[in-house]
Amino acid sequence: MERVEAVRPADTVRPGDTRPPVLVAEDLTMSYRGWTALHGLSFALRPGHVMGFLGPNGAGKTTSIRILTTILRPTSGRYFVDGISSDRPAQIRPRIGVLPETLGLPNQITGIEYITYFARLYGRRGDDARSHGLAMLEMVGLRERGRSLIRAYSHGMRQRLGIARALVNDPVVLFLDEPTLGLDPRGQQELLALLRDIAHQRSTGIILCSHALSEVEGVCDDVVILSSGHVVATGSVAEVLTKARREGPRRTALRLHVPAATVGKATRLLEALPGVAAVSRGSNDRQLEVELAAGPDEPGADDHRSTNWVLDALVDADIQVLSFEVEGSRLQDAFMELTEGARS
Amino acid sequence: MTITEAEATTIGTPAERRATRGAWWVVFKQEAVELWVGGRAINLLILYSLLLGLMTFLLATNTELNLIPPKEMVFLTLLNTISFGVFIGMIVGADGISGERERGTLEVLLLTPASRRQLILGKLLASLTPWPAAFLISLPALIVVSQGDEVIGQALFLGATIGTALAIAFAGFGLLVSTWSNANKTSMFICLIVWLLLFMLTQLPGEVQKGDFGYFVQRINPMQATSEFMEKVLVNNRTFWERDEYLRSSVIAVVLVLFLLFVIAAPRLRLDAGRARRLRARWGSLSGMTLTVFLLFVLGAGPAMSLGRQLFQAEGWNLKVSLEETFLEVKTGDEVNFDTLLENNGSEDSPPVIMALNIIKLSGDVVDPEDWSPERTQHVDFVPAADQIRHSWTIEAILKGDYMVYLVAVPEPGEKASSHPISSPGLHLTVGAFQRLNPEGVLPVVIAVPLGVTLALLVLVRLRLRRLGQGVADASEDDDRVT
Numbered sequence: 001m002e003r004v005e006a007v008r009p010a011d012t013v014r015p016g017d018t019r020p021p022v023l024v025a026e027d028l029t030m031s032y033r034g035w036t037a038l039h040g041l042s043f044a045l046r047p048g049h050v051m052g053f054l055g056p057n058g059a060g061k062t063t064s065i066r067i068l069t070t071i072l073r074p075t076s077g078r079y080f081v082d083g084i085s086s087d088r089p090a091q092i093r094p095r096i097g098v099l100p101e102t103l104g105l106p107n108q109i110t111g112i113e114y115i116t117y118f119a120r121l122y123g124r125r126g127d128d129a130r131s132h133g134l135a136m137l138e139m140v141g142l143r144e145r146g147r148s149l150i151r152a153y154s155h156g157m158r159q160r161l162g163i164a165r166a167l168v169n170d171p172v173v174l175f176l177d178e179p180t181l182g183l184d185p186r187g188q189q190e191l192l193a194l195l196r197d198i199a200h201q202r203s204t205g206i207i208l209c210s211h212a213l214s215e216v217e218g219v220c221d222d223v224v225i226l227s228s229g230h231v232v233a234t235g236s237v238a239e240v241l242t243k244a245r246r247e248g249p250r251r252t253a254l255r256l257h258v259p260a261a262t263v264g265k266a267t268r269l270l271e272a273l274p275g276v277a278a279v280s281r282g283s284n285d286r287q288l289e290v291e292l293a294a295g296p297d298e299p300g301a302d303d304h305r306s307t308n309w310v311l312d313a314l315v316d317a318d319i320q321v322l323s324f325e326v327e328g329s330r331l332q333d334a335f336m337e338l339t340e341g342a343r344s
Numbered sequence: 345m346t347i348t349e350a351e352a353t354t355i356g357t358p359a360e361r362r363a364t365r366g367a368w369w370v371v372f373k374q375e376a377v378e379l380w381v382g383g384r385a386i387n388l389l390i391l392y393s394l395l396l397g398l399m400t401f402l403l404a405t406n407t408e409l410n411l412i413p414p415k416e417m418v419f420l421t422l423l424n425t426i427s428f429g430v431f432i433g434m435i436v437g438a439d440g441i442s443g444e445r446e447r448g449t450l451e452v453l454l455l456t457p458a459s460r461r462q463l464i465l466g467k468l469l470a471s472l473t474p475w476p477a478a479f480l481i482s483l484p485a486l487i488v489v490s491q492g493d494e495v496i497g498q499a500l501f502l503g504a505t506i507g508t509a510l511a512i513a514f515a516g517f518g519l520l521v522s523t524w525s526n527a528n529k530t531s532m533f534i535c536l537i538v539w540l541l542l543f544m545l546t547q548l549p550g551e552v553q554k555g556d557f558g559y560f561v562q563r564i565n566p567m568q569a570t571s572e573f574m575e576k577v578l579v580n581n582r583t584f585w586e587r588d589e590y591l592r593s594s595v596i597a598v599v600l601v602l603f604l605l606f607v608i609a610a611p612r613l614r615l616d617a618g619r620a621r622r623l624r625a626r627w628g629s630l631s632g633m634t635l636t637v638f639l640l641f642v643l644g645a646g647p648a649m650s651l652g653r654q655l656f657q658a659e660g661w662n663l664k665v666s667l668e669e670t671f672l673e674v675k676t677g678d679e680v681n682f683d684t685l686l687e688n689n690g691s692e693d694s695p696p697v698i699m700a701l702n703i704i705k706l707s708g709d710v711v712d713p714e715d716w717s718p719e720r721t722q723h724v725d726f727v728p729a730a731d732q733i734r735h736s737w738t739i740e741a742i743l744k745g746d747y748m749v750y751l752v753a754v755p756e757p758g759e760k761a762s763s764h765p766i767s768s769p770g771l772h773l774t775v776g777a778f779q780r781l782n783p784e785g786v787l788p789v790v791i792a793v794p795l796g797v798t799l800a801l802l803v804l805v806r807l808r809l810r811r812l813g814q815g816v817a818d819a820s821e822d823d824d825r826v827t
Contacts, residue, residue, distance in 0.1 A: 069455060071615055094457050102448030108382035120370040121456040165452065 020083070022047045022172045022205040023068065028077035030063050030229075037063045038229045040077070045173065045222070047203040050195060052216035055226035061209045062101070064226070065175050068207070069098050082172045094122060097166030101177040101209075103158060107151035111142055111161050114150060115168055122169040136164040140194060156187035163194065167204075174198065177209045188212070192219045254290040254310060255282060257322035263288065266319050273313055286322065367458030371466025376473050379436060381805055385474045388432045390798045393481050397795065399424050400485040413675045413776065417489040418499045419578040421482065423571050426507045427543050429478035430514040436471040437518025438535040440464075441613065442525040451615055460613040461606055468512075468519055468605070475511035479503055481797055495578050502577065506570055506591070509598050513566060514539070516601035523609045526617045542567040563589065566597040581671045662690035663697065663727065665753045665768035673774045680739040684751050684768060688727035695763075696756040697724040701737055703773075706746040716740055739773070747773040 021044035030038040038060040045051050053061045066072040068079055070089035078085060081092045106114065115133035124132055137143045140160040145153070153161060159179055166174055176195070180188040192215055199206050210216050216223060223240050225233040233240045258266045263286060270279045270290055277293045290310060307326055314321050379385045403417055412420070444450035453463060482503075490496040518535050525531040545561060546568045562568050573590035576582040664687045674680055688694050699722045705711045713720055716739050727733055739749065749771040757763035 066615075071451065071454065090457070093455055096455070098452060098455050100448065100451045102451075104444070104448030106378055106382070106449070108378060113377070117370065117374045118452075118456065121367055121453075121458050123457065 019047050021045055021080075023079065023081055023207070025064075025068065025079045026077055028064070028067055028074045028079060030060075030067060030072065031075045036229055038067070038074075038226075039231070041224070041226075041231055042077075043222075043224055043231075043234050045205040045207065047172070047205055048199050049221040050199050050206040050208055050219055052220035052223040053207060053209040053226065054211075054213065054216060054223055058228070059226040060229040061226055062177065063229075065098075065177055065207065065209060068173075069096055069175055094169055095172050097169060097171035097174045097204075099159075099162045099166045099174075099176045099179055101181070103162045105150050105153075105158055105161065108149065110147050110149055111137060111153070111164075112146035114161065115146075115164055118165050118168045132168065133164075136168055137161075139167070139198075140164045141190075156183050156191070159183065159187075159191060160194070163191075163198075167198065167202075170202070171204060173205045173207065175207045175209075178211065179208070180210065180212055180215055188215060195219055253292065253326075254307060255323075255325045256288050256290065256310075256314075257286050257324075258288065258314070259320055259322065260286050262319045265317070266314060269313060269317050269319070270310065273310065275309065367456070368462035368465040368469075371458060371463055372469040373466075375440075375467055375470030379470055379473065380801075381808065383802070383805060384436065384439075385432070385477070386798060386802050386805060388435065389474060389477055389481065390795070390802065392428050392432060392478055393795050393798050395428060396421075396424060396482055396485060400489060404489060413579075413673060413678065414489065414491045414493040415495045415579045415673065416575075417491075418486060418493065418495050419575055421485050421489050422499050422503050422507075422574060422578070423546070425479060425482040425486070425503060426510060426570065427546070427567065429475050429482070429507065430511045431539050431543075432474040432478060433471050433511045433515035434518035434535050434539060435532065436474060437468065437515040438522050438531040439528060440467040440471060440519045441522040442528045442531040442617070443522070445526055445615070445617070446528050454613070454615060461610045464519065464523075464605060464610040464613065468516055471515040471519065472511055475508065475515075479507060499574075499578055502574055506574070506594060509594050510566060510570060513594065513597040513601050516598075516605050520601060520605050520609055523605075523613055524617050546571045564593050566594045569593045579672075580669050581673070582669075660690045661688050661692045661694040661727070661729065663688055663694055663753055663755065663766050665699075665751050665766055667751070667768050667771055669771055670769060671772045671774075673776065674741045675776045676741060676744050678741045678775075680741055680773065682737055682739075682771065684735045684737065685732050686724065686727055686735065686753055687732040688729055691729050693729055694724075694727040694755060696726060698722075698754045698756070699724065699735055700752050700754065701749065702752070703739070703747055703749045706748055709745070711747065715742060741773070741775040744775050744777050747775065749773055 023045040025041050025043050028038060028041040029036065041060075041064055043051070053064060055061050063072065067074050068081075070086075070092050074086070078087070080086070082095050084091050084095065086092070109117075112130070112133055115136055116130045119129035119132045119136075134143060134146065137146045140163055142157060142160055142164065145157065150158070150161065163174075163176070163179070166176075179195075180191055183191060195206060195208065196219055198204055208216065208220060217237055220237060222236050223233070224231060225240065233243050235243070263281075266288060267279050270276050270288070275293050276290060278291045280289050280291075281287065282289050292307075292310075311321065311324060400421055403412070403420060441450065444453065454460075483500075486499060486503075487496060490499070517538070518531070521534050522531045525534070542565050545565050562572055569590040569592070573587050576587040576590070577584060666685045666687070668683045668685070672680060672682070684699070686697065686699065701713070701717055701720045703711055703713045703716050717737070719738070722735050724733055737751075751768040753766045753768075755763040755765075
């Protein structure tokens with residue numbers, strides 16, 4: 001059995017984390033009849049870490065997942081799951097769990113029957129399969145509904161059942177493709193909390209494909225941003241944000257919300273402040289966008305002083321600040337910045 | 345570019361191999377549960393029983409059709425049983441893979457340690473489960489139409505053996521089509537068309553099925569060949585081995601389908617069938633090759649026999665008359681059709697020949713052959729050397745009794761000379777009394793029993809679903825067994 005000795009793509013392995021990665025991709029490329037869907041994907045995923053796979057539609061996310069889950073064979077490159085080379089897909093399969101985007105579930109059987117079926121396919125027998133299935137349902141909060149027909153499950157329950165099924169073989173890596181799609185906000189939060197628990201308690205490495213950037217930002221340790229099959233950023237969320245800000249235009253702006261009655265007062269106050277280049281109305285009548293004058297030096301230090309200054313001025317003027325956000329500080333900004341080329 | 349079974353079966357540790365060894369059984373059980381509890385099998389069997397009951401009712405009550413002797417009624421009922429029974433398996437098989445693709449459930453199955461062959465085997469076995477149920481449902485109908493005739497034993501044996509072989513072939517074919525198809529409607533449509541084509545050929549009038557092409561089609565169509573075989577054995581009192589050439593296509597169909605399914609298709613089973621262009625190209629050439637081999641095998645016997653005749657033929661012309669049937673049991677009012685074969689085993693063409701039919705009653709009474717047959721003589725210009733000519737004859741069985749029917753071939757004598765007539769073997773014809781089923785007494789049973797069985801199954805399934813569907817279950821009861 002081939003094992004990885006020291007594969008450490010620098011972007012995603014931080015100093016101090018000595019555990020061997022559970023998933024390593026090395027320069028994975030996928031071509032279909034002259035068209036390259038994925039160019040040189042490399043990263044490493046640590047146990048207990050959650051990695052977000054981001055990118056616009058057609059960026060290569062699903063192709064990447066299908067390669068890493070042994071469904072597709074890459075044109076070049078290789079990957080390792082728990083140290084096992086991609087040359088041995090049959091040995092990789094028992095070590096991964098997958099929740100595909102299209103989650104087909106049989107309606108006429110119960111949740112426990114469904115989970116027990118997969119436990120048996122993974123080699124558990126008799127009572128062991130059933131008790132393990134019950135433990136999986138317990139973990140995702142479905143034990144009490146285990147004997148209900150799946151057709152009676154809500155969308156959120158079906159997603160959780162899918163996760164229970166993906167965990168039935170105690171995988172070292174769990175792949176989730178748009179797991180929160182179609183869930184209400186509470187369902188999304190519950191599911192993300194569940195994923196965090198799974199990663200921390202079971203030391204499972206999780207790959208999370210999602211369009212919902214806020215949820216990725218909240219739950220992921222690392223991200224990979226794909227655009228037109230190219231990896232445009234990998235690393236921790238903070239590292240990707242820094243990269244986006246470094247590579248983006250030197251423009252610092254603030255988005256803030258104030259009560260509608262104080263919008264005029266706030267606008268006049270901010271326009272009078274030194275270092276403020278422009279103040280404009282945002283997308284609604286309570287939002288203001290404040291563009292700061294860019295300094296000649298590294299933007300970080302100037303931003304810090306400028307943004308605090310703006311906030312101090314508003315507080316001193318007794319203007320209630322409902323929200324305050326520095327443009328470029330969110331993953332969504334980085335995503336828009338880094339994938340801009342894909343749309344043009 | 346998709347990873348195939350050939351690359352994926354390098355299973356690692358012995359523990360992993362042990363763990364996945366029985367996966368086909370796990371898949372089979374689950375598929376069977378979903379098939380039966382989900383109601384698909386039940387719904388198809390209810391339709392089947394209604395259809396079978398209707399056809400049996402028509403067979404027994406129609407004033408013209410009910411002159412058919414019990415043997416023939418058993419044959420027709422068994423033919424319907426097999427035709428519609430295997431159709432259910434084929435439809436279930438056609439849903440096996442393409443249905444999973446459509447519902448998005450195939451990906452997670454392919455990611456389990458179960459090999460592709462194990463998945464296919466489990467699904468094939470599950471799609472075969474409706475066949476024994478369909479056969480059981482047809483038993484009351486078969487028993488009733490047999491009216492106590494001992495042919496029922498043979499019929500049950502043929503149903504259990506040939507029916508099962510055809511069920512495997514058709515369910516396997518459905519599954520095979522399903523592995524190629526991304527959409528369920530595509531695989532269903534293809535299977536339906538193929539089944540209709542094969543089935544409709546069995547319903548053609550006898551005259552259309554004769555001739556070289558007709559006999560050729562009879563032999564290569566497994567359903568038609570099975571029909572011919574069962575008719576010869578059940579109705580015409582032939583032994584199994586006298587007409588075993590009709591079993592060839594069924595056996596070949598089973599072997600071919602299983603080979604294609606497990607050796608070719610299963611290892612290459614993939615998530616998306618639509619991108620397998622190279623595979624489809626290979627399938628095309630492979631299918632062409634197998635079809636060629638199939639045709640050569642089926643057709644091979646005829647030329648080989650002809651060659652043998654040429655090698656061992658006699659000098660001059662040498663005529664021989666043979667009958668296809670040697671014993672028939674019919675009812676008063678039946679029309680009896682049979683063929684004769686006039687062979688010339690010599691090295692020269694024969695002179696013109698007159699074929700004459702005669703019938704005598706074995707108990708001694710006088711029979712007027714004119715009453716029995718509208719056409720008692722047929723003329724042949726000549727029989728080519730090492731060739732044969734087939735003639736068809738029709739007799740109306742107008743009176744009860746035991747008869748001997750025979751043919752003589754009279755070669756045209758030369759001028760002021762005689763010739764030596766050649767006689768065929770006799771056809772022993774037993775004509776039974778006119779008999780009618782009692783529709784009021786037995787037919788309700790024929791219809792009610794299968795319907796009752798399927799409805800009872802349906803009620804049981806519905807009760808289970810209602811019990812499970814009531815929602816929250818007590819977690820403390822979770823140690824109940826999975827049904």
